[in-house]
Amino acid sequence: MSSLIGFIGFGAMACRMGANLRKAGYRIAAYTPSGKGGDGDVPFLxxxxxxxxxxxIVIACVPDDEALEQSMSGPDGALAGMKAGGLLINTSSVAPETSTALAAQGAAIGVTVLDAPVAGSTPEAESANLVVLVGGHAADVARAQPIFDAIGRLTIHAGPSGSGSKLKLVINGIMGATLAVVAEGVTYGLASGLERDMLFDALDAVPVISPHHKRKLKAAKAGDFSPQFPTRLMQKDMRLLMTDAARQMAPMPATAAATQSLSLTRRRYPNEDYSSLFAVMEDMVANDDTP
Known part of the structure; x- marks a missing residue:
């Protein structure tokens, strides 16, 4: 029989990855605290x-460090059920030190752990066009390569354990900080009297805006903030980045400012897409009574 891949967490990203793994011939099972997920054909334990x-093989795809700890540790945790020689792939975006600690826990019981967060949102997960960012030994990455090939278009071996998590924070930090700059540009344009549709259409036409952020601009123009990447998760990643940057004494003043904007956005729109930052900024201009 084909290998059984067990997903811990089976939300918007994981269920799409699971569908592509099934297409590649794997069997899928899952666990979520609610006992529910995004695919009714998958058995839940x-x-x-x-x-x-x-x-x-176990794949963890949970929202944060706390959820990962709860699902991995204790008498009912995944590590208690894994056999020596097993493979645990953690696709969650967590702190680098969390990834290295989990790898050490796995090594103590003979289980290989790879930190393998992915770059891309739900459209890329659905079309198997994710970029997989992996931390671990090269031989272990090669062992997991068929799985990565089924869910993504590219695998980047970032280095030893924890490196995948670090690279993920770099990518999401750039993504979040850049969106904040685009939103500020829109805010100035609206406040200065530029016509709204013209402004959004102009930004969609120029090469200085990335394809990812053009997608966010189109959604913001329509007022559609359906969550492809919820604000609570983007703000969490920005927070993790700023925490580790301080530890590494890496100055990131522009990213720090963007994190504050995303913290405000999370307070107002935690479960909407992080591009709802546009709504926050536009609302401030629209409700400004300055003459």
Whole structure:
């Protein structure tokens, strides 16, 4: 029989990755705290440990460090159910030190752990066009390569354990900070009297705006902030980046300012797409009574 891949977390990204893995011939099972996910054809097990006991390979796809700790540790955690020689792939965006600690926990029981967060949102997950950012030994990355090939278009071996998590923070930091700059440009344009549709259309036409942010501009123009990447997750990644940047004494003043804007956006629109920052900024201009 084909290998069974057990997903811990089966939300918007994981269920799409799971669908592509099934197309590649793998069997899929899952665990979520609610016992529910985005695909009714996938069996759900009651605990992470029960899932790990059945699965040949475990993929974790949870929202943050706390959720990863809850699903990995303790008597019902995945590590308690994994066998020596097993493979755990953590696609969650977490702090680099969390990834290295998990790798050490796995090594202590003979389990290989790769930190493998992905670059891309739900459209890329659905079309198997993710970029997989992997931290771990080269031989272990090669072992997991068929899985990465099924969910993504490119695998980048970033270095030893924790490197995938670091690269993910670099990418998301640039993504979040750049969106904040674009939103500020829109805010100035609206405040100065430029016609709204013309402004959004002009920015969509110029090469200085990335394809990703053009997609966000189109959504903002229409007022559609359906969550491809929820604000709560983007703000969380920015926070992790700023924390580790301070530890590394890496000055990031522009990213720090963008993090503040995304913190405000998370307070207002936690579960909408992080591009709802446009709505926050536009609302400030629209409700400004300055003569």
């Amino acid at each position: 009651p605990t992470p440990r029960a899932l790990a006991q059945e699965a040949d």
